[in-house]
Structures are given as structure tokens and as C-alpha cells.
Amino acid sequence: MVGEVFSNVASNYDLMNDLMSAGLHRLWKDRLVSKLNPFPGMKHLDVAGGTGDVAFRILERVNSIGRRALQDPLNDGFQEETQIYVCDINPNMLDVGKKRALERGLREDKSLKWVQGDAEALSFGDNSMDGYTIAFGIRNVTHIEKVLAEAYRVLKRGGRFLCLELSHVEIPVFKEFYDFYSFSIIPQVGELVAGDRESYQYLVESIRRFPPQEKFASMIADAGFQKVEYENLVGGVVAIHSGIKI
Structure with missing residues (x-):
């Protein structure tokens, strides 16, 4: 069912993110990076990142650092050293990302690698990644514990796990407004813009089923991560959880 939802929303995914968050999702992803x-x-794995939104930001940041360090913005050798794997279970989402990469002049044989795969059973080796990110994806998996275990497995010692996800608002008045906006407005926007009310109804309901911030932090710690913490953004509309494999 989830696969069908994201196949349906793939072509309008980034547009709908802009509309639903009033463009704030761009700032949230910048904060994540x-x-x-x-x-x-670095070798980095971005899971459930099919459209490339997070991966492009990481690559841009790495290239910016490289240009300052090498004083040479055209250094191809530098780009080849960095490997950013975009892993998504949905081929439609990956197709959108590949198209966006081509529009940006990024070639697939350089730093960006597109991989169709399951977050609960990754094809990458143990201790192979310096970093792992997942943005707005973990609430849609079947078993969160398996995703966290796989994240821990593929990260090297000292590797960083970061998760950006829609979370839980506890401020009373704001919570009432947020609930009204989520359940009444977002599905309507989905119907008007994407012609698909049901998919966006599911996406809203999936937010409410996701564990609260403290509970999710404890799940990350149970997976083996140390120094687990989280940062609420916009009163808890979204949260960035992080942990380190030591």
C-alpha cells in the first residue's frame, strides 16, 4: 500500500512538500545537512531519499568545502572520492531524482549513486558508511527497529545517524491548529494539486502513528547508538534525531 502511495505522489512530491510546509522543508533539510x-x-547513505533533495544538499556542501580547500572548482578527482548513495525502495521516486540530477548537470558516474533497496534489508556492507540520513521516510517503514538496526550495521565506528521526521506537537493551541491543518487542509491540497486525496490522507495519518520524540530517541539508543539527542523544529512539527556509532 505504501509503495502505491509513493508511486502516486512521486511526480508531485517536491511541489507538495513546498505547499504543505510553506517551503519550510527546505530549511529543515538544510539544518539536517x-x-x-x-x-x-566521505561515503554517505541517504535512505528513502529518492528525489535527491537531501543528497544534492550534501554534495553541494562537500563540493563547497572542496573548492575552498583546493582552490579549484573543477577538480574531478575530488568529486570521485566522495560517494553519496541515494537508496529508495520506490523506482518512481528514484526516477524523479535521476531526472533532477541530470537537470543539475550531475552525472551518475560521479559522486551520486542511485540504488533501489529496502531500508530494512540494505545491500551495503558492514561498517561501510561514514554517515546515514533518512528524511521523512522512517515513519513509512513496516518495522522501525529493523531500519535502525540496519543503519547501525552499515555505519563505521564514529559514523553519524540523522533522521528528519514529522513529529508530535505538544503546545495546546498550536496542536489544535496543526491537527486541523493536517487532517482538513493537506488532503484537500493533495486532491486539488495532485488529484490524489487518499495518498495524502495516509501521509497525515502516518505522522500520528509515529512514536513521540522521547520514545523514538529510546528506540535509537536501543539499536546501539550513543549520544542520542533530538532537536524540535517549529514546536515539534518536525524533529531531527541523531546518534553516533561508537
């Missing part, structure tokens, strides 16, 4: 602190030559 800032906390990741990417570096030249």
Missing part, C-alpha cells in the same frame, strides 16, 4: 557536517571523501 548542517548537523551531518559532511566532508570530502
Whole structure:
């Protein structure tokens, strides 16, 4: 069912993100990448990132660091050292990302690698990644514990896990407004813009089923991560959870 939802929304996914968040999702992803602190030559895995939104930001940050360090913005050798794997279970989402990459002049044989795969059973080796991000994806998996276990497995010692996800608002008046907006407005916008009310109704309901911030933090710790913390944005509309494999 989830696969069908994301096949339906793939072509309008980024547009709908702009409309639903009033463009704030761009700032939230910038904050995610800032906390990741990417570096030249890193091997990074972005899961459920089919449209490339997070991966492009990571690559841009790495290239910016490289240009400052090497004083050479055309250094191809530097780009080849960095490997950013975009993993998504849905081929339609990956197709959108590949198209966007071509529009940006990014070639598939360089730093960006597109991989169809399941977050609960990754094809990457143990201790192979310097970083792992998942943005607005973990609430749609079947078993969150398996995703966290796989994230821990593929990360190297010292590797960073970062999750950006829609979360839970506890401020009373704001919570009432947010609930009204989520259940009444977002499905209507989905119907008007994407012609698909049901998919966006599901996406809203999936937010409410996702564990609260403290509970999710404890699940990350149970998976083996240390120094687990989270940052609420916009009063808890979204939260960035992080942990380190030590």
C-alpha cells in the first residue's frame, strides 16, 4: 500500500512538500545537512531519499568545502572520492531524482549513486558508511527497529545517524491548529494539486502513528547508538534525531 502511495505522489512530491510546509522543508533539510557536517571523501547513505533533495544538499556542501580547500572548482578527482548513495525502495521516486540530477548537470558516474533497496534489508556492507540520513521516510517503514538496526550495521565506528521526521506537537493551541491543518487542509491540497486525496490522507495519518520524540530517541539508543539527542523544529512539527556509532 505504501509503495502505491509513493508511486502516486512521486511526480508531485517536491511541489507538495513546498505547499504543505510553506517551503519550510527546505530549511529543515538544510539544518539536517548542517548537523551531518559532511566532508570530502566521505561515503554517505541517504535512505528513502529518492528525489535527491537531501543528497544534492550534501554534495553541494562537500563540493563547497572542496573548492575552498583546493582552490579549484573543477577538480574531478575530488568529486570521485566522495560517494553519496541515494537508496529508495520506490523506482518512481528514484526516477524523479535521476531526472533532477541530470537537470543539475550531475552525472551518475560521479559522486551520486542511485540504488533501489529496502531500508530494512540494505545491500551495503558492514561498517561501510561514514554517515546515514533518512528524511521523512522512517515513519513509512513496516518495522522501525529493523531500519535502525540496519543503519547501525552499515555505519563505521564514529559514523553519524540523522533522521528528519514529522513529529508530535505538544503546545495546546498550536496542536489544535496543526491537527486541523493536517487532517482538513493537506488532503484537500493533495486532491486539488495532485488529484490524489487518499495518498495524502495516509501521509497525515502516518505522522500520528509515529512514536513521540522521547520514545523514538529510546528506540535509537536501543539499536546501539550513543549520544542520542533530538532537536524540535517549529514546536515539534518536525524533529531531527541523531546518534553516533561508537
